[in-house]
Amino acid sequence: MRMAVVCANGKAGKLIVKEALERGIDVTAVVRGENKSEAAKVISKDLFELTGEDLAGFDVVIDAFGAWTPETLDGIPKAAEHLCGLLSGKSTRLLIVGGAGSLYVNKEHTLCVSDGADFPDAFKPLAAVHAEALEKLRGREDVNWTYISPAGDFQADGARTGRYILGGEELVLNSKGESVISYADYAVAMIDEAVNGKHIRQRISVVSE
Numbered sequence: 001m002r003m004a005v006v007c008a009n010g011k012a013g014k015l016i017v018k019e020a021l022e023r024g025i026d027v028t029a030v031v032r033g034e035n036k037s038e039a040a041k042v043i044s045k046d047l048f049e050l051t052g053e054d055l056a057g058f059d060v061v062i063d064a065f066g067a068w069t070p071e072t073l074d075g076i077p078k079a080a081e082h083l084c085g086l087l088s089g090k091s092t093r094l095l096i097v098g099g100a101g102s103l104y105v106n107k108e109h110t111l112c113v114s115d116g117a118d119f120p121d122a123f124k125p126l127a128a129v130h131a132e133a134l135e136k137l138r139g140r141e142d143v144n145w146t147y148i149s150p151a152g153d154f155q156a157d158g159a160r161t162g163r164y165i166l167g168g169e170e171l172v173l174n175s176k177g178e179s180v181i182s183y184a185d186y187a188v189a190m191i192d193e194a195v196n197g198k199h200i201r202q203r204i205s206v207v208s209e
Contacts, residue, residue, distance in 0.1 A: 003060045003194060006030040006047055006083065008037040011156050012097050013064035015187040023191060028058070047079055052086045060194045061087065062095045073125055077133040084136075084143045093144040095194055097186075100152045100179070101127025102134055103171040103205055113152060113171055134203060141201070146193055149205040151181040158182025158208075164189050167205040174207050181208045 003020055007013045008029035017037040020027045029039035032046050043054055047065060055061055065079040080096055087094050101114035101123065113119060114127035137145050152171070164185050165172055173179055181189075189206040193199060 001059045001195070002026045002028070002057060003062065004028045004030055004043070004055060004058045005037070005039070005062045005064055006050070006079075007032075007064040007066065008039060009033070009035070010064055010066045012066065012183050012186065013037065013062075015183050016062055016064060016097075016190050019184075019187040019191045020194070023195070025191070025194075030054075048082055050082070050086060055083075055086055055092065058092055060093045060095060062097070062190065062194065064097045066097070067129075068126070070125065073129045076129040077136060080133040081136055084140050084145065087144075088140075088142045091144065093146065093194070093197060093200070095190060096133065096137065096145065096147045097190070098134060098147045098149045098203070099127055099130025100149050100154065100171070100205070102131040103149055103152075104169050105171050107170075109169060137201075137203075144200050146197075146199045146201070147203040148186075148190060148193060149203060150186050151205070151207040152179035153181075154186070155180060155182045158184060160184030160188065161208065162188055163209045164206045165209055167207060169203055169205070172205060172207050174209055179207055181206055 009031045014037045027039045028041040029037045030043045035042045067075045
């Protein structure tokens with residue numbers, strides 16, 4: 001399998017690269033500047049300057065684009081849209097590092113995590129752009145996409161246990177009644193999906209056991 005990890009210098013991207021390499025996958029890091037991941041193969045290019053030729057021959061492309069400031073948040077849906085455009089009509093699968101705010105909290109799928117009264121105002125703009133990216137993906141029948149939502153408490157420095165619970169569109173709590181997962185265990189789930197490809201054109205979610 002040949003895999004490209006876009007924005008491989010980020011916290012999630014680096015751990016996804018590491019997990020893939022440890023499983024013997026042929027990984028290319030796509031980075032804007034100096035490569036800080038463990039990948040030996042590198043495409044040094046801004047995400048929005050990538051072309052279809054750059055991504056030709058990959059079985060899987062992982063979009064690990066992250067943004068936190070008001071000036072950069074709109075890059076999240078734009079990144080997914082740009083990569084969809086490059087992979088339109090191709091067999092290559094596109095896996096997206098998503099958000100948790102758009103996970104549903106009722107069976108009717110009318111209320112999301114971000115609609116909750118206790119959802120922090122500071123995170124609402126981030127949740128909104130992740131939800132926008134997901135809605136745009138839902139309309140793409142020309143791309144083999146999979147959107148993977150982490151748990152609500154997405155811990156950058158959490159331990160790797162190698163175990164997780166796989167969910168779907170609704171928020172899932174673990175055995176302790178928590179919605180939490182480490183970046184490292186999220187990377188395990190991401191690479192599992194990359195290898196197995198069981199959820200084409202679906203949103204899935206993951207939480208620690």
